[in-house]
Amino acid sequence: MNDAWLTALPKAELHLHLEGALEPELMFALARRNNIELPWADVEALRQAYSFNNLQEFLDLYYQGANVLRTEQDFYDLTWAYLQKCHAQGVVHVEPFFDPQTHTERGIPFEAAITGISTALRDGRAQLGITGGLILSFLRHLSEEEAFQTLQQAMPFRDQFFAVGLDSSEKGHPPSKFERVFAKARAEGFLAVAHAGEEGPPEYIWQALDLLKVNRIDHGVRAAEDPALLDRLADEQVPLTVCPLSNIKLCVFPDMAQHNILELLERGLNVTVNSDDPAYFGGYVLENFTALRDSLGMTEDQARRLALNSMNARLV
Ligand code: HPA
Numbered sequence: 001m002n003d004a005w006l007t008a009l010p011k012a013e014l015h016l017h018l019e020g021a022l023e024p025e026l027m028f029a030l031a032r033r034n035n036i037e038l039p040w041a042d043v044e045a046l047r048q049a050y051s052f053n054n055l056q057e058f059l060d061l062y063y064q065g066a067n068v069l070r071t072e073q074d075f076y077d078l079t080w081a082y083l084q085k086c087h088a089q090g091v092v093h094v095e096p097f098f099d100p101q102t103h104t105e106r107g108i109p110f111e112a113a114i115t116g117i118s119t120a121l122r123d124g125r126a127q128l129g130i131t132g133g134l135i136l137s138f139l140r141h142l143s144e145e146e147a148f149q150t151l152q153q154a155m156p157f158r159d160q161f162f163a164v165g166l167d168s169s170e171k172g173h174p175p176s177k178f179e180r181v182f183a184k185a186r187a188e189g190f191l192a193v194a195h196a197g198e199e200g201p202p203e204y205i206w207q208a209l210d211l212l213k214v215n216r217i218d219h220g221v222r223a224a225e226d227p228a229l230l231d232r233l234a235d236e237q238v239p240l241t242v243c244p245l246s247n248i249k250l251c252v253f254p255d256m257a258q259h260n261i262l263e264l265l266e267r268g269l270n271v272t273v274n275s276d277d278p279a280y281f282g283g284y285v286l287e288n289f290t291a292l293r294d295s296l297g298m299t300e301d302q303a304r305r306l307a308l309n310s311m312n313a314r315l316v
């Protein structure tokens with residue numbers, strides 16, 4: 001199975017943080033455009049800094065990088081660059097996240113972010129034939145109150161996103177912290193997803209299912225530690241948006257040869273392949289598939305099932 005075969009396979013990307021698609025070259029270009037001084041001398045020095053021992057070390061850099069995003073045009077350019085990458089790799093449907101609080105906390109109008117992103121998604125549909133929709137993600141290291149405020153702020157733009165999500169520092173911030181915000185979002189008609197079981201324990205996956213009533217679990221690889229949870233995920237065919245290269249970069253697994261994605265697939269779980277933060281983790285969807293082929297011996301049949309799972313796990 002060569003790269004062209006994997007590219008031709010129709011794929012959906014269901015776990016992608018737009019802020020994590022900010023390539024170093026674009027980060028420097030936007031810094032120049034917005035008169036912002038970056039703490040790295042050049043693109044090479046920035047790439048050198050992409051070495052992480054855990055999720056938090058990555059997040060510290062990711063929030064720093066997002067600081068170059070200021071105008072509606074910046075958000076448009078970021079999203080458009082991502083969509084062109086998708087187009088080149090046979091990704092035909094996308095359901096990206098954005099983190100409004102990363103931007104509103106530094107004084108960027110909510111409207112600038114969501115309008116720039118939505119306009120690019122609309123152009124992606126018209127010009128590239130890529131379908132999809134946007135997920136508004138709450139930062140779980142911030143308070144419930146701030147999540148409620150963010151949802152409130154988003155209401156005038158309710159037709160521009162279809163679901164809410166939960167991301168950022170997982171440990172110590174269980175899904176239960178956001179039970180009431182998610183209930184409100186669901187009552188408003190939004191679907192729900194949540195990061196759970198990336199660094200956090202299986203208990204957080206149970207909570208995401210039972211308290212947040214999510215339609216998908218983002219990551220979920222630590223479900224492997226809990227046989228009863230594996231049975232539930234298999235029985236209910238809950239989609240898991242697994243991100244192999246991310247998990248290696250953030251030391252969730254020591255190396256790709258030890259990743260459990262194919263074991264989860266063979267146990268009957270509804271797993272999909274995604275890139276998470278491709279600019280930081282060394283690859284988009286295609287590179288995640290090729291890594292599974294090269295390091296885990298993924299077969300053509302498994303690749304087909306993974307891609308089909310992603311298409312079937314679409315929510316819009
Ligand atoms: O992998 C992730 N986990 C949690 N929060 C995130 N925000 C961007 N990427 C991630």
Ligand SMILES: [Zn+2]
Binds near residue numbers: 017167218276
């Ligand atoms: Zn993620």
